[in-house]
Amino acid sequence: MANLKTKLPQLEQKAIQAMMNPHFIFNVINAIQHFINTGDKIAANKYLTDFAKLIRMSNRFSGRSMVLIEEEIAYLLLYLSFEKLRFGENLSYEIIVDPNIDISETRIHVMMIQPFIENAIWHGILPLNAKGHLKLQIQRESDTLLKIIIEDDGVGIPESFINKNYLEPFQEAQKPCIAIQRLQLLAQSSGQKLYFHYKHLHPKRANKGTIAEFLLPVGVA
Numbered sequence: 001m002a003n004l005k006t007k008l009p010q011l012e013q014k015a016i017q018a019m020m021n022p023h024f025i026f027n028v029i030n031a032i033q034h035f036i037n038t039g040d041k042i043a044a045n046k047y048l049t050d051f052a053k054l055i056r057m058s059n060r061f062s063g064r065s066m067v068l069i070e071e072e073i074a075y076l077l078l079y080l081s082f083e084k085l086r087f088g089e090n091l092s093y094e095i096i097v098d099p100n101i102d103i104s105e106t107r108i109h110v111m112m113i114q115p116f117i118e119n120a121i122w123h124g125i126l127p128l129n130a131k132g133h134l135k136l137q138i139q140r141e142s143d144t145l146l147k148i149i150i151e152d153d154g155v156g157i158p159e160s161f162i163n164k165n166y167l168e169p170f171q172e173a174q175k176p177c178i179a180i181q182r183l184q185l186l187a188q189s190s191g192q193k194l195y196f197h198y199k200h201l202h203p204k205r206a207n208k209g210t211i212a213e214f215l216l217p218v219g220v221a
Contacts, residue, residue: 124154
């Protein structure tokens with residue numbers, strides 16, 4: 001258990017650092033520079049202000065294990081606004097929260113959702129070279145668990161990834177991503193039966209789309 005308490009904070013910090021990676025920062029700055037060069041001062045000021053807000057939120061999350069759902073959603077909306085800036089009309093998105101969840105009182109582990117949203121956009125929607133839609137659903141599974149569902153109508157994930165619970169021990173050629181490692185540790189530390197798996201959104205279409213679904217323990221503020 002002591003090892004779990006050490007590893008979880010380390011992975012949490014890595015998750016925050018991974019989001020604010022140099023490639024993402026470069027894209028944002030490049031987009032703001034475009035608005036400046038084209039004389040669109042309103043857009044340049046808006047996105048510069050939002051980017052400063054995103055950095056402040058990242059710094060505020062640093063060192064925290066859990067955040068309120070309303071904080072996480074605010075962060076995700078800012079992040080998605082910058083992805084929308086990059087993709088333009090080829091990206092639309094929505095976030096749907098179960099009305100039975102009090103987002104101002106319920107806490108979740110920091111930065112657990114964003115990596116899977118980023119994955120859906122860059123590996124699902126981007127290869128389409130056409131319009132794609134992302135939907136995040138946060139549902140109440142029980143008093144202590146949330147169900148997170150991330151759907152994209154992109155190219156779809158390879159069949160070999162389907163119908164596996166990535167939180168169960170099995171041999172993989174590569175080490176799981178940071179987000180999966182964190183879920184594995186949360187399953188151990190919470191003593192709750194968690195899962196993470198992929199499904200196809202449209203199994204019979206050429207672009208099958210992807211559903212990433214997992215359970216997440218919650219806390220109360």
